[in-house]
Amino acid sequence: MKRLVETGGSTLNSYGEIRDWRKTYIKDVSTDHDKLNSFHDEVITATVECAMANVQSERGDPPAPFAFFLMGSAGRFEQSVYSDQDHGIIFDGRQEFEDYFLALGKEIADGLEVVGYQLCDGKVMASNPLWCQSLHSWNQQVNVWLTEADWTSLRHFSTFFDSRVLIGEDRFLEEIKQEALTIIHSRPELFVRLVENVDFIKKGVGVFGQLLPGAHREQSGKIHVKQTAFFPYVNAMRLLAFKEGILAPSTLTRFKKIKPEYPSMHRFEGYFIELLDFRLRFQQDVASYEEAHLIAMEQLTKEDKKELKLFMKKGYELFSDTKKMIDNECSAWS
Missing domain, CATH: 1.20.120 (Four Helix Bundle (Hemerythrin (Met), subunit A))
Structure with a gap:
């Protein structure tokens, strides 16, 4: 699989190479908010594509269309020089495909750690089944969070809502968010809880x-x-x-x-x-x-x-x- 990011005419094929590239060039963009966050996107994309290639070599092609999305400061395009990981996966397929995408999520999390992004203490990562679900299950999960509406559920929901797709199907995330907004607007008391x-x-x-x-x-x-x-x-x-x-x-x-x-x-x-x-x-x-x-x-x-x-x-x-x-x-x- 072709790497997205190339430097000096050579392709970055390993986490170690991506880590070294990140260390070399991040100082050049560290004083400009937009350039810094665009650089983070490039580094993370290169890492995810490397992880996808590794998983494909062992397990074959993804069994269903999917979206890899960022949350937190990365989702908001507000990362600083150092950042931890906040990400998830939505796949459009049967529940038995979960094993493949959890393996991909773990490979991504491990790769990003090598590259220089600290593992999330709260495990808000695609290696966690809570953040790696089918499109159908994701819609159910968001419904549960908004129905329970306790402190933890709404914290999870707010984390999820600050998200954007980095690789894959944008429409999956958009569908879930639209459904969530429909629920919120049908229950005005949720605004107070939020x-x-x-x-x-x-x-x-x-x-x-x-x-x-x-x-x-x-x-x-x-x-x-x-x-x-x-x-x-x-x-x-x-x-x-x-x-x-x-x-x-x-x-x-x-x-x-x-x-x-x-x-x-x-x-x-x-x-x-x-x-x-x-x-x-x-x-x-x-x-x-x-x-x-x-x-x-x-x-x-x-x-x-x-x-x-x-x-x-x-x-x-x-x-x-x-x-x-x-x-x-x-x-x-x-």
Whole structure:
């Protein structure tokens, strides 16, 4: 099978070669959000195609059409220099085909780990039967998550919704998302539960306007930028995507699509764009995934701190406005 990514006239045929290529060139794109995420897509695609070739050599061709999709920051096109794995598989065929696609999912996860993408602690990977299912089973799974509507089920659903197909049939993922939105809009009370599911925001700014670094272990003296600054924007835009039927997973795309209906919400887009650039400025010397979302207080100048506090403040404001809007509309529906 032909590799997607070629460099220097030679094809990348192994995980080791892809890993070395990633290490060599990622620095060149590490200061540009779009170029960095496009590069991640190329590296992951090359790895998945290598995994597909390995599985095909042992088990033959895939027994059914399928889609390999990304979730989390990769799904939203918001990866930083280092990232863990969040991915799944949808196949259109009989349940007995599951063994083949689970084997493919495991090969992909193992390959991505070699290349430099840490295994997901929560096992949100195509090697896990929960995230590798037939199209029919996926529709049932999403229905179950939304019917149960407990904290874990809705967390799984939100993770799933921030997804895009990297290789394979886009229509599979679109069908499942459309069915999910139909269920949500037929049960308005789900909007309240979805808000509650992401309502806890780790505060990054204290009552006196000071930044609040972590106090334990590796987070001691450091700001967790993902939890304190990114999540309010990401969660608010996902909630509006549910409400407006937006299938696109990217936070920036969601901002653009809600502009006509919610200009007051759209005004926060610029802060999110600046936050993406701000994060990359402090990742040039990061050496591991664990460090990727942490910024040491000692690295921040007075101006940096002022800028970061503004990003946090605007994120909290956006989420608060979104929550109030949904609460008011749900009250009107009841």
